[in-house]
Amino acid sequence: MNKDRLLLKDGTEIVLDAGASLGALQVTLASREDMLAVWGKLTDANLAQAQILNGSGLVVGNYNNLLLVSETSTVAADGAIHTIFNVREKTAEERRLEALEEGQEVQDGAIEELAGMMGGGE
Numbered sequence: 001m002n003k004d005r006l007l008l009k010d011g012t013e014i015v016l017d018a019g020a021s022l023g024a025l026q027v028t029l030a031s032r033e034d035m036l037a038v039w040g041k042l043t044d045a046n047l048a049q050a051q052i053l054n055g056s057g058l059v060v061g062n063y064n065n066l067l068l069v070s071e072t073s074t075v076a077a078d079g080a081i082h083t084i085f086n087v088r089e090k091t092a093e094e095r096r097l098e099a100l101e102e103g104q105e106v107q108d109g110a111i112e113e114l115a116g117m118m119g120g121g122e
Contacts, residue, residue: 002055002056002057003015003016003017003018003055004016004018004020004052004053004054004055004060005052005053006025006050006051006052006053007050007051007052007053008041008042008046008047008049008050009045009046009047009048009049009050010041010045010046012041012046013053014027014038014041015027016052017082022052022061022063022066022087022088022089023086023087023088024084024085024086025084025085025086025087026082026083026084027082027083027085028076028080028081028082028083029080029081029083030079030080030081031079031081032075032081034081035073035081035083038083039071039083039085042068042085042087044067047065047066047067047068047087048064048065048066049062049063049064050062050063050064050066051063063089064089065089065090065094065095066087066088066089066090067087067088067089067090067094068085068086068087069086069087069088070085070086071083071084071085071086072084072086
């Protein structure tokens with residue numbers, strides 16, 4: 001039986017255990033290293049756009065602006081790692097704050113560039 005998958009913006013596919021939901025993405029991996037590799041893929045950039053695909057490959061959920069909230073792992077007797085990644089959509093306030101911070105970075109860069117031109121002309 002094919003399992004559901006989480007498709008990240010960079011094309012990474014993460015196989016989900018049965019019963020997974022956005023707030024509790026359940027995965028089982030062979031080792032801690034495999035779990036850390038999956039965890040490392042759950043970046044802001046990769047979670048900016050994500051999809052849940054069912055076992056047949058059909059899109060059952062499209063998401064934007066996701067945020068990794070927490071991770072909980074347990075080790076099974078056979079050494080497999082069972083992990084639950086708690087993911088949620090960013091709030092409107094969080095998205096506005098990010099846009100404000102990005103705008104401030106652009107403004108700061110423009111000010112530095114202008115100051116460099118003013119200082120270089122003397």
